[in-house]
Amino acid sequence: MNLSACISCFSSSSGTDVSRHAEQDQGNFRVFSYNELKSATTDFHHSKKIGEGGFGSVYKGRLRDGSFVAVKVLSIELDSMRGEREFIAEIASLSDIKHENLVTLRGCCVDGAKRYVVYDYMENNSLAHILHDQKKRLSFSWEARRDISLGVARALSFLLEEVEPHIIHRDIKASNILLDKNFTPKVSDFGLSKLLRDNHTHVSTRVAGTLGYLAPEYAISGHLTRKSDVYSFGVLLLEIVSGRPAVDFRVDYKDQLLVQKAWEAYEAKELVNLVDPKLETNFPVEEAVRFLKVGLLCAQENLRLRPLMSAVVKMLTSETDLQDVQISEPGKVSDFMNIRTQQTPLSEGSSTSSGMSNMWSSVNLGR
Template sequence: MSCFSHIFKRTRRGEQQNDSFNEDLPGVQNITRFSYKELDRATARFDQSNKIGEGGYGPVYKGTLRDGTTVAVKVLSLQSRQGAREFLSELITISDISHENLVKLYGCCVEGSHKILVYNYLENNSLAQTLLGSRHSSIQFNWRTRVNICIGVAQGLAYLHDGVRPHVVHRDIKASNILLDQDLTPKISDFGLAKLLPSDVSHISTRVAGTLGYLAPEYAIRGQVTRKSDVYSFGVLLIEIVSGRCNTDTKLPYEDQILLEKTWAYYDQGQLEEIIDSSLGDDLDVDEACRFLKVGLLCTKNVTKRRPDMSTVTRMLKGEEDVESQEITKPDVIRDFRDLKLRSKATSSSLLTSIVARSSPSSSSSTGNTTRTSITFTAISDRP
């Protein structure tokens, strides 16, 4: 039976409950349900003039409900191969949690083939479209604004990692998933890839999904997702915000294309301030900006367990915990899909060789059987 044959107990405001909405959608309770007709009206029949975004999941439209509330209407594309699973994941993950730095889910529509999520509308789009986008933005991202954005995202991620049970691993922290409200308060969005991590579990082995450039190498190669995978992604994002440039720019010379590599090179040369966005004005605090960059490098350490957790990262950004005494090592970086494929293949071969050796007749614990190991990965292309 399809997971979408299970719907909600709670009726939509002011309408009689339809018989097809009598059952619960597993894992989701007490969520407002909208009819397709209402959302069709709110978005002027999903007119292209109201379209505000597009992702792998499907299009997002601006809409106005009957009570005047402006919302973002996220529609599952019928062509989205894994959208149904992501829809359910996002619904389960975000329905019962609330934080200043997370998007707010107003409700959803599950009606026939229509699967729609309704969020609060955020006026200033995403960091990818504004700070890092090719289009010139009217928003002034001065240093104090960037500080508040960095700390806000860190606080939201720390809440997901430590403030809720089970813990939530987002798996797709990136600039296009950080939305900005009218006051430029950052909101983490898009929980379609999120995983719930019980307190007594260190990691979950899963299909690799996310955005190349932000993916933690150990997760991309071995498929083991932990909260430290998000920490790596946040570290990349943090450096993007301070430098004002995307994590990958193939228009630059080869040695300058990967932001994380370039940041490390400047750090290693004692010239970390060179990576700071040159467009920043008089309110720039160079020492603070360098501290943020160092935190970004700490978050992207090649040894997973040596990365700080997000609560520690938040304190470091606020100046409540020392950064200078921390050991900063060269980050591990996956440059492109070819690099990922080669390293995944090498890891798979190494694992298989090890298992075969342990299972061989000469081994003292041999059973005579050989275990086969394979690694599958799927990565979503970068750039919103």
């Protein structure tokens, strides 16, 4: 990929004096002009806003060729982000990471101090929109839940074990699992932490993620490894099968954490009772219970006991027998006030290392 051609398209600040290079494809990667994205999103009108997360707001856009895209406006302070050329190089590099269950990154835009990332538009929004909607859950079949679970597991196995250097996502949750027109799951926001400066240390670093999904060793000490993502996937799997939120602030404190409810059901040999009642009896009991057991295996407190994601895929597809597998108690962040807010995360040889400063202002609450 010829990045010099991409980089040369930018003016110093306004984005109005953009050369014709912005209109040229660089393989599958494009550098968009600000005016093109502004037009596509109707000047980033509030009616076009389709999501918001730790990295920024997302807008639905329609390009001049008629295709739809999702435009993420990054809410990261400029002094904590890589320079213009490095930013484009990192985005271009991420666009080369392809998998059926990863959102396709189409390109980016730099307009002065502002940064934009452009993705394929996902017609069915996110998994969270289904799980957190009582009516939509009624039509959320077991087959769909199984396929989504497997798709996410395969994507994480790819990111954590096959991509070099490994990419730790840091914020696996239902709202970061997007669904295309066929309800194929697509993991979003992978690798965006690479956009931060490697040695940017004067901004406070904080644990990135969402309560309920955070691995306890990461939430409390800032110790980040690939097994942190495995923990988050375990919670997500429990959520998909049960229909319950990872943390439910509407109930008594002792019943708020899904992993605790799942553990109690496991110990009582009543895991089947945790399956989403919206499914009624329209699910294979043995498979549903196996999925719940895999979720608990992934969420074990001892990170060394958590399986690799490639092993998780085999468990979910019955290639590995779980009959005699022992499951230990899950890790829990029982006191949310213990979450560390001033921390330089450690890594397991992944692309999230190098004393990274954090682009997230705080740990996300709720869903």
